[in-house]
Amino acid sequence: MLKGWTGTLLRVDLTNGNIEREAVREDWARDFAGGRGIAARYLSEEVDARVDPLAPANSIIFATGPLTGTNSSTGARYMVVTKGPLTNCMTTSNSGGLWGPELKFAGYDLLILEGRSPAPVYLWIHDEAVELRSAEHLWGKGVFETEDRVKEETGFPDTRVTTIGPAGENLVKYAAIVNDKFRAAGRSGVGAVMGSKNLKAIAVRGTGAVEVADPAGLMQAQWAQKHALTQAPLTSEGLPGYGTLALMNVVNEHGALPTRNFQQAQFEGAEEISGERLVETRLQTNKACFACTIACGRVSKVSEEGQGRYTLNTSPRNWREATEGPEYENAWSLGADCGIDDLDLILKANTLCNDLGLDPITLGATIAAAMELYEDGVLTDKEVGMPLPFGSGEALIALTEKTASREGFGDLLAEGSKRMGDALGRPDVFMGVKGQEFPAYDPRAIQGMGLGYATSNRGACHLRAYTISAEMLGVGDAEGPESPVGKGELAAAFQNVSTAVDATGLCLFLTFGVGLDEIAPLMAAATGHPYTPAELELAGERIWNLERVWNMQAGITAADDTLPKRMLEQPIPAGPTKGQTSRLAEMLPDYYAARGWSEDGHPSQEKLRALGLG
Amino acid sequence: MTSATRTLQIHPDRCTGCKQCELACSWVQTGTFQPSRSLIRVHVFDEEASFAPYTCFQCDEAWCMQACPVNAIDVEPDTQAKVVIDDVCVGCGLCVIACPFGTMFFDRGSHTAEKCDLCADDPACVHACPTAAIEYVEADPVGWISAFGEKVDAGRRDSLKGEL
Ligand code: SF4
Numbered sequence: 001m002l003k004g005w006t007g008t009l010l011r012v013d014l015t016n017g018n019i020e021r022e023a024v025r026e027d028w029a030r031d032f033a034g035g036r037g038i039a040a041r042y043l044s045e046e047v048d049a050r051v052d053p054l055a056p057a058n059s060i061i062f063a064t065g066p067l068t069g070t071n072s073s074t075g076a077r078y079m080v081v082t083k084g085p086l087t088n089c090m091t092t093s094n095s096g097g098l099w100g101p102e103l104k105f106a107g108y109d110l111l112i113l114e115g116r117s118p119a120p121v122y123l124w125i126h127d128e129a130v131e132l133r134s135a136e137h138l139w140g141k142g143v144f145e146t147e148d149r150v151k152e153e154t155g156f157p158d159t160r161v162t163t164i165g166p167a168g169e170n171l172v173k174y175a176a177i178v179n180d181k182f183r184a185a186g187r188s189g190v191g192a193v194m195g196s197k198n199l200k201a202i203a204v205r206g207t208g209a210v211e212v213a214d215p216a217g218l219m220q221a222q223w224a225q226k227h228a229l230t231q232a233p234l235t236s237e238g239l240p241g242y243g244t245l246a247l248m249n250v251v252n253e254h255g256a257l258p259t260r261n262f263q264q265a266q267f268e269g270a271e272e273i274s275g276e277r278l279v280e281t282r283l284q285t286n287k288a289c290f291a292c293t294i295a296c297g298r299v300s301k302v303s304e305e306g307q308g309r310y311t312l313n314t315s316p317r318n319w320r321e322a323t324e325g326p327e328y329e330n331a332w333s334l335g336a337d338c339g340i341d342d343l344d345l346i347l348k349a350n351t352l353c354n355d356l357g358l359d360p361i362t363l364g365a366t367i368a369a370a371m372e373l374y375e376d377g378v379l380t381d382k383e384v385g386m387p388l389p390f391g392s393g394e395a396l397i398a399l400t401e402k403t404a405s406r407e408g409f410g411d412l413l414a415e416g417s418k419r420m421g422d423a424l425g426r427p428d429v430f431m432g433v434k435g436q437e438f439p440a441y442d443p444r445a446i447q448g449m450g451l452g453y454a455t456s457n458r459g460a461c462h463l464r465a466y467t468i469s470a471e472m473l474g475v476g477d478a479e480g481p482e483s484p485v486g487k488g489e490l491a492a493a494f495q496n497v498s499t500a501v502d503a504t505g506l507c508l509f510l511t512f513g514v515g516l517d518e519i520a521p522l523m524a525a526a527t528g529h530p531y532t533p534a535e536l537e538l539a540g541e542r543i544w545n546l547e548r549v550w551n552m553q554a555g556i557t558a559a560d561d562t563l564p565k566r567m568l569e570q571p572i573p574a575g576p577t578k579g580q581t582s583r584l585a586e587m588l589p590d591y592y593a594a595r596g597w598s599e600d601g602h603p604s605q606e607k608l609r610a611l612g613l614g
Numbered sequence: 615m616t617s618a619t620r621t622l623q624i625h626p627d628r629c630t631g632c633k634q635c636e637l638a639c640s641w642v643q644t645g646t647f648q649p650s651r652s653l654i655r656v657h658v659f660d661e662e663a664s665f666a667p668y669t670c671f672q673c674d675e676a677w678c679m680q681a682c683p684v685n686a687i688d689v690e691p692d693t694q695a696k697v698v699i700d701d702v703c704v705g706c707g708l709c710v711i712a713c714p715f716g717t718m719f720f721d722r723g724s725h726t727a728e729k730c731d732l733c734a735d736d737p738a739c740v741h742a743c744p745t746a747a748i749e750y751v752e753a754d755p756v757g758w759i760s761a762f763g764e765k766v767d768a769g770r771r772d773s774l775k776g777e778l
Pocket residue numbers: 628629630631632633634635636656665666667742743744745746747748
């Protein structure tokens with residue numbers, strides 16, 4: 001087996017409690033590089049694309065990459081791959097923290113979980129000893145309490161836990177899986193899949209080693225990688241200084257900050273919820289994921305004025321009155337998108353999302369869509385159970401809780417804004433793609449991001465093609481954000497590279513400072529396979545096409561590669577980007593051509609053969 | 615010996631909890647990445663919203679040395695580091711019990727005690743730390759340890775206030 005890999009996967013059939021060890025297929029390991037790639041390969045082999053995401057026949061895979069657990073900067077990541085209930089597509093949801101490396105140290109590259117347990121259980125992996133334990137007493141508990149109790153039950157304070165909260169148990173379509181209390185595989189409802197399997201948590205403690213093929217080569221490559229990260233402004237100053245929230249003022253000033261369910265593209269309260277404001281008034285310290293030399297994570301408290309108004313119940317073991325976050329996306333979805341400019345309230349709502357196990361992006365966006373319907377008179381106090389105008393923090397907090405428990409109006413919110421809009425006869429309020437809500441960049445203002453959203457394999461997502469990097473943030477070359485020119489090729493290239501990074505076990509934020517030129521030597525030294533930047537990019541393209549083919553088997557067509565009417569037809573009403581709409585129709589043919597796909601978005605046979613998929 | 619010896623000085627305020635120091639240490643010990651074999655460990659102080667790595671600070675009293683029945687722990691003359699002589703160690707574990715700081719470790723594989731030896735005057739954790747939270751300098755360890763201890767204690771005391 002290649003080094004960097006443990007060579008072993010753990011297969012658990014939850015229906016009958018069978019636990020088996022299996023050798024990881026080396027050819028797949030090499031060609032799909034790891035993480036997102038190898039998990040997609042196993043899923044496509046073993047699960048029918050037309051499966052009901054919440055049926056026992058769906059599997060859920062947790063996968064690390066060859067660099068997870070090494071000292072390569074950001075070698076912390078694991079990927080959850082399954083069919084997502086929000087999108088009905090293959091979803092690939094990524095998380096950092098400490099859990100992924102722990103799985104490697106316990107001796108496993110991947111976990112494949114199948115079937116459905118007859119009663120709530122959690123999986124306890126302590127090196128070779130693996131067992132399913134009853135989780136009856138944990139069912140209904142939040143993420144924070146579950147993690148504390150599982151640690152106690154395993155007897156080790158350094159056991160790492162990934163778990164669902166009540167939202168996952170109640171099959172909320174966008175329930176998250178949360179590890180280390182504040183790191184989440186957040187999107188597309190991976191937590192609901194875990195809940196549907198009656199699997200509450202996976203606890204891991206590993207004392208073993210990750211071995212690499214070329215120790216001297218790896219040491220050289222990781223110094224080069226880390227040095228490059230200290231030279232790039234975003235990885236040496238922007239992210240450590242202000243976290244991902246550094247983007248709030250930048251994106252707002254550009255006129256690309258979606259506001260009040262994308263009715264405006266600038267938020268008058270942006271300054272109040274910016275990274276700068278967080279640092280001035282609330283930041284306690286930076287926090288890194290495993291092996292990360294960037295350390296963008298935030299440990300924050302409510303401000304002095306907020307004291308007493310908001311209590312953060314993060315359990316006594318967590319930072320006393322402090323919490324983690326918020327990230328830019330969450331501060332946007334729970335903030336600007338809902339017209340809320342109170343950072344303390346956002347901290348509270350974000351902490352609730354972590355504890356209840358909800359994806360704050362889709363939650364905030366769904367509540368924002370409901371706020372629009374309320375202001376339009378489609379929803380009333382009676383249906384919602386409370387007033388729901390834009391800007392209502394009270395409603396945000398109350399509805400977050402009701403969504404996780406599917407209580408009252410929360411039951412409809414728990415379906416996401418697409419299904420909610422459809423049910424209320426207003427499909428136009430859904431701001432997303434393939435059932436999944438947009439993240440925090442208006443696609444009318446940044447053309448490449450719109451194309452990336454429309455073509456993303458897991459529904460709207462900023463992490464599949466972060467073209468804004470090249471269009472606006474000065475990382476790489478591209479036409480400006482207002483131009484559709486060259487964006488087809490740009491989005492495809494970004495998708496391939498990001499997919500490759502997702503496979504290695506490293507974090508995408510690296511790409512603000514280094515590229516595949518720096519990552520390939522790490523992969524080569526760790527695995528012993530002579531990866532080049534081109535080969536890694538090809539692996540990214542291979543994975544992307546595999547996901548696409550599987551999604552098409554699941555029923556996705558080119559008609560799904562689109563944006564809501566509001567993005568295509570309604571110009572941004574004011575601000576520096578006034579008058580812009582998404583020019584998707586001009587970009588999409590370029591994209592399909594750049595991909596070597598037919599005009600109706602099908603990967604051609606030649607393309608699939610060239611990638612070894614045909 | 616005339617030159618002053620150096621010691622590992624920890625700056626908890628700079629530490630991000632990234633564990634690069636653990637990875638570097640385990641690399642020195644094993645040639646692999648295996649934090650469970652690291653001789654430096656990162657601790658989380660919840661009350662303080664702070665992280666700090668800790669390892670042996672080569673204390674003068676060296677209870678590990680005093681406890682060892684076979685004199686397997688010796689003082690390295692250049693660095694004043696207390697080092698385990700593997701050939702002599704019989705693996706009784708008394709030093710692990712004796713160390714009040716919990717920085718003596720026991721390796722089940724080789725059945726010997728293990729401790730920080732300052733990497734022969736060039737500690738790998740210092741190189742690996744991205745934030746200079748560990749420095750190798752002439753300094754009195756008692757100073758920073760008691761200052762940090764007081765801060766953590768104050769945090770603990772505060773956290774005891776409040777209602778049930
Ligand atoms: S390497 Fe430095 S910042 Fe990272 S955990 Fe160790 S002491 Fe803290």
